[in-house]
Amino acid sequence: MSRISSRKFDRPLRVELRASRHLLLVSLGLYLAAALACWWAPASAALLAVLVVHFAYLYCSHIHPCLPTAICALSWDAVRGWRIRQARGDWLGAEPMLPVFVTRRLVVVRFRTGRCGYRTLLVVAQRCAADDFRRLRVCLIQSSHGDRNRAKIPGV
Numbered sequence: 001m002s003r004i005s006s007r008k009f010d011r012p013l014r015v016e017l018r019a020s021r022h023l024l025l026v027s028l029g030l031y032l033a034a035a036l037a038c039w040w041a042p043a044s045a046a047l048l049a050v051l052v053v054h055f056a057y058l059y060c061s062h063i064h065p066c067l068p069t070a071i072c073a074l075s076w077d078a079v080r081g082w083r084i085r086q087a088r089g090d091w092l093g094a095e096p097m098l099p100v101f102v103t104r105r106l107v108v109v110r111f112r113t114g115r116c117g118y119r120t121l122l123v124v125a126q127r128c129a130a131d132d133f134r135r136l137r138v139c140l141i142q143s144s145h146g147d148r149n150r151a152k153i154p155g156v
Contacts, residue, residue, distance in 0.1 A: 012077035013139055015123075015132045019064040023124050027063065031055045062122045071111075071121050076139050084111055084119060094119070100144045102137050109140060 031051055038047040061070045065087050073085040074094075082094045094111035097118075101108040107123040125133050 012075065013132070013135050014073065014075040015128045015136055016073045017065065017071065017123065017127045020124050020127045022126050023122070024059070024063050027055065027058060061120075069119070071119055074121065074136075076143075082111065082143070084113070084121070086119075092117075092119075096140060096143055098144055100140050102140055107133075107137060107140065 031054075035048055035051055038044050038051065041047055060067045065072050068086060068088040070087045071084050072087050075083050075085075075091075080093070082096060083091050084094045085091050092113045094113050097110045097112055105125045107121070109121050111119045111121065113119055123133070123136065127133075128136070
């Protein structure tokens with residue numbers, strides 16, 4: 001890797017998350033399929049109620065963040081590390097927890113905020129700019145490896 005490209009990811013990263021239409025459509029399809037499967041179950045009313053409540057929580061926390069504790073933005077820099085901004089506007093220091101799920105179009109990560117606080121972040125590629133999403137994936141992969149010697153990691 002050239003010296004210029006390796007420094008490109010050392011720049012501070014700030015990602016503002018938008019609402020995701022793709023995530024809404026996929027989750028609606030999955031929840032409707034689960035609702036149809038619950039229709040034939042013996043306790044269908046209770047299971048359908050749980051599905052509706054869970055979809056409402058998913059929508060308000062990840063698809064269109066409107067809960068006060070939903071993550072609306074995140075940032076990383078070499079000095080302060082990872083920080084997340086909640087919908088109520090406050091920034092929290094955060095530390096990504098392993099395992100971090102990073103693919104070409106999806107990132108799922110849990111952040112530890114404080115001693116007992118946890119926040120989950122689900123980011124599909126359409127929730128932010130393409131360059132920000134690529135840099136987010138690289139920063140998460142690099143921070144999940146930490147300061148370990150990569151020569152000692154099996155399979156690398």
